[in-house]
Amino acid sequence: MQEMSRRNQHFTDSVIRRMTRVSLDCGAINLAQGFPDFDPPKAMTDRLREVSQEGPHQYPITMGAPNFRRAVSRKCGRFMGISIDPDTNIVVTIGSTEAMVDTIFALTNPGDKIVMFSPYFENYRAQAIMADCEPVFVPLVPPSFHFDPEVLEDAFRQHPKAILICNPSNPSGKVFTYEELKFISELCIKYDVYAIMDEVYEHIVYDGRQMVYMASLPGMWERTVSCSSLSKTYSITGWRLGYAIAPQPIMDRIKQYHDFNTVGAASPLMEAAVVGLEMPDEYYREFGDHYAHMKQIFTGGMKELGIPFTDPEGTYFVLADVAPYMKKGQSDVEFCVEMAQKVGVACVPGSSFFDEDVNHIVRLHFAKKDETLLAALDRLSNLRRIMCG
Numbered sequence: 001m002q003e004m005s006r007r008n009q010h011f012t013d014s015v016i017r018r019m020t021r022v023s024l025d026c027g028a029i030n031l032a033q034g035f036p037d038f039d040p041p042k043a044m045t046d047r048l049r050e051v052s053q054e055g056p057h058q059y060p061i062t063m064g065a066p067n068f069r070r071a072v073s074r075k076c077g078r079f080m081g082i083s084i085d086p087d088t089n090i091v092v093t094i095g096s097t098e099a100m101v102d103t104i105f106a107l108t109n110p111g112d113k114i115v116m117f118s119p120y121f122e123n124y125r126a127q128a129i130m131a132d133c134e135p136v137f138v139p140l141v142p143p144s145f146h147f148d149p150e151v152l153e154d155a156f157r158q159h160p161k162a163i164l165i166c167n168p169s170n171p172s173g174k175v176f177t178y179e180e181l182k183f184i185s186e187l188c189i190k191y192d193v194y195a196i197m198d199e200v201y202e203h204i205v206y207d208g209r210q211m212v213y214m215a216s217l218p219g220m221w222e223r224t225v226s227c228s229s230l231s232k233t234y235s236i237t238g239w240r241l242g243y244a245i246a247p248q249p250i251m252d253r254i255k256q257y258h259d260f261n262t263v264g265a266a267s268p269l270m271e272a273a274v275v276g277l278e279m280p281d282e283y284y285r286e287f288g289d290h291y292a293h294m295k296q297i298f299t300g301g302m303k304e305l306g307i308p309f310t311d312p313e314g315t316y317f318v319l320a321d322v323a324p325y326m327k328k329g330q331s332d333v334e335f336c337v338e339m340a341q342k343v344g345v346a347c348v349p350g351s352s353f354f355d356e357d358v359n360h361i362v363r364l365h366f367a368k369k370d371e372t373l374l375a376a377l378d379r380l381s382n383l384r385r386i387m388c389g
């Protein structure tokens with residue numbers, strides 16, 4: 001038999017999604033893969049019921065249903081403070097995941113470098129490697145997850161094609177400030193580098209912090225692709241609806257990858273999701289308040305239990321330090337599997353996110369009903385007894 005592709009021989013499956021399977025197998029509470037266990041907005045599920053009768057049920061226009069794109073342009077234009085043409089600046093994708101892949105393929109050539117911060121969302125490294133690109137990691141230094149401007153500029157001096165930024169950031173919970181993004185934007189312009197933004201947590205920021213969109217900064221619209229999705233904002237991770245927003249010359253190239261890879265996003269789901277995109281500002285305020293409430297329950301409980309963790313500025317993740325609970329020589333992957341099986345709470349080993357050699361951090365998420373979070377905290381109260389016993 002001939003040799004199969006060399007591209008993906010050095011990475012495994014997604015450890016995040018593997019932990020969901022482990023969790024299902026042993027009946028653990030899944031705080032590993034980030035998805036809610038509460039319902040999407042009722043207006044959207046009601047509309048989905050209607051659409052199941054009325055249609056559409058056939059192929060969509062490849063770049064996304066026109067009414068969906070118009071709704072994205074209105075919603076995003078409002079929050080980003082820029083004017084977005086639904087015909088030339090938007091493509092609707094299978095989640096932000098596809099938007100990111102299409103963008104990486106559209107902007108890079110084999111051998112190109114892509115700067116990314118570490119810790120990083122697990123998908124990025126795999127996506128870069130699938131496009132034959134080389135990730136160049138710049139550390140975000142805990143606990144505040146700031147970056148060293150000199151280290152970042154050194155990465156730009158290596159002639160990367162793009163910088164890929166998750167803002168708000170999974171798994172660190174960092175929300176990049178205006179000053180940080182301004183500094184990065186100046187490097188992008190100085191070194192002629194594209195910015196690929198993953199902004200799926202744009203509406204989950206805490207304590208009055210401001211979400212700043214890279215595409216809205218001076219000189220950045222021309223070189224920025226803003227990827228986001230409906231997964232998190234409307235609690236519909238299974239609908240797989242996302243989009244990329246970019247200036248036309250870049251968008252034309254992104255659309256080609258989308259067209260030939262997927263044909264398009266699901267027609268009935270786009271139709272049903274339009275009511276979500278048309279929600280008033282009040283929806284986003286209540287959504288933010290709900291996340292602040294879940295964060296308070298979970299992080300308050302973690303504090304009481306004495307489990308050390310980093311308090312997120314945005315997103316719904318905490319990084320916990322489990323060094324005190326690990327056996328000598330145990331890997332973080334082994335620890336997480338044992339914890340799911342014996343403690344009954346699934347989390348993600350930190351080694352999936354860090355370029356640095358990190359073996360004592362795990363990621364947990366709190367996008368769950370109050371009763372689920374309280375049950376998880378109750379189980380976590382046995383962490384030391386079970387894991388160190």
Ligand SMILES: Cc1ncc(COP(=O)(O)O)c(C=O)c1O
Nearest residue numbers: 034095096097121170229231242
């Ligand atoms: C940073 C980040 N980007 C993208 C995704 C996936 O988004 P989507 O469901 O839109 O593909 C996730 C999901 O957890 C994520 O955390």
